Amino acid sequence: MQDTYTFKHRNILGIEQFSREDIRYILSTARSFKEISTRAIKKVPTLRGRTVVNLFFEPSTRTRLSFEVAAKRMSADTFNISASTSSTRKGETLIDTARNIEAMHPDIIIMRHSCSGAPQLLAKHVKAAIINAGDGAHEHPSQALLDMLTVLEHKKEISGRKIAIIGDISHSRVARSNILGFTKLGATVTLTGPLTFLPPGISKMGAEVVDNIRDAVTDADVVMTLRIQQERQNDPLIPSLKEYATFFGITPTLMKLARPDALVMHPGPINRGVEMTPNVADGKQSVILDQVTNGVAVRMAMLYLASGGDRNNSEA
Numbered sequence: 117m118q119d120t121y122t123f124k125h126r127n128i129l130g131i132e133q134f135s136r137e138d139i140r141y142i143l144s145t146a147r148s149f150k151e152i153s154t155r156a157i158k159k160v161p162t163l164r165g166r167t168v169v170n171l172f173f174e175p176s177t178r179t180r181l182s183f184e185v186a187a188k189r190m191s192a193d194t195f196n197i198s199a200s201t202s203s204t205r206k207g208e209t210l211i212d213t214a215r216n217i218e219a220m221h222p223d224i225i226i227m228r229h230s231c232s233g234a235p236q237l238l239a240k241h242v243k244a245a246i247i248n249a250g251d252g253a254h255e256h257p258s259q260a261l262l263d264m265l266t267v268l269e270h271k272k273e274i275s276g277r278k279i280a281i282i283g284d285i286s287h288s289r290v291a292r293s294n295i296l297g298f299t300k301l302g303a304t305v306t307l308t309g310p311l312t313f314l315p316p317g318i319s320k321m322g323a324e325v326v327d328n329i330r331d332a333v334t335d336a337d338v339v340m341t342l343r344i345q346q347e348r349q350n351d352p353l354i355p356s357l358k359e360y361a362t363f364f365g366i367t368p369t370l371m372k373l374a375r376p377d378a379l380v381m382h383p384g385p386i387n388r389g390v391e392m393t394p395n396v397a398d399g400k401q402s403v404i405l406d407q408v409t410n411g412v413a414v415r416m417a418m419l420y421l422a423s424g425g426d427r428n429n430s431e432a
């Protein structure tokens with residue numbers, strides 16, 4: 117990283133906005149924060165006096181909790197609003213909800229929404245920094261950053277690696293952010309899944325698409341499977357979960373085609389026995405819980421950088 121580098125982004129809306137240097141900077145910032153979570157007293161004053169609002173219109177376990185844990189470990193004041201408890205249920209628009217939150221002067225609003233582009237819309241209407249915690253089938257930048265950090269930790273280098281992503285690509289914001297991120301860092305991303313899960317034109321994002329799972333997994337450094345998102349399918353796109361598991365579920369036999377030290381990854385939540393067998397999910401090659409651990413460090417880095425980071429935080 118050149119000494120002259122400055123991270124210039126206030127809103128974190130997607131991996132698309134980042135250069136390779138930006139991604140490297142976020143990952144190295146996350147690595148420097150990771151040790152804080154291993155201390156007996158897991159708290160630093162970096163964001164003391166800052167207010168962080170979690171505004172989640174879709175269910176979440178990992179993302180919401182780890183943003184909250186990250187903010188609290190940096191001493192920010194945190195508040196949670198979910199769809200079921202917000203006045204959008206009474207007909208208030210998203211923009212009005214956001215403007216009312218803004219009237220209480222939060223510094224950062226973290227938003228998850230089922231509509232692609234919702235965080236981008238919010239960023240145009242409020243002064244607080246916006247962090248996208250997943251918008252529809254568009255992007256999930258914090259997930260891709262924690263995935264890249266996990267691969268970097270285990271493989272030392274991302275450039276030149278083969279990342280196989282398997283499953284419901286068409287509904288997956290995780291796949292889109294990971295394709296953008298891993299290819300920017302010089303990896304090859306290979307996609308496969310049932311044809312109904314492979315959106316036309318996805319290869320224009322820089323990924324290779326293959327129709328045979330064996331080709332996708334062969335010599336892979338990382339085998340990442342995606343959750344079947346039944347809640348986003350109006351009409352079923354696969355005959356049954358059993359059939360999906362038979363043709364696209366990751367098994368120990370399939371993993372023998374990958375590199376011997378290949379990593380097994382999944383963003384969660386897992387449908388056990390569908391996307392992968394339980395012995396793969398819990399096996400030696402699985403780094404699924406490392407992904408969750410790294411989620412806190414990555415989100416600490418995102419909050420720090422969205423709040424001004426090195427530029428205006430003398431206590432950092």
Ligand code: CP
Pocket residue numbers: 175176177178179180250259383384385
């Ligand atoms: N990976 C992920 O986004 O998980 P949650 O839906 O639990 O946040």
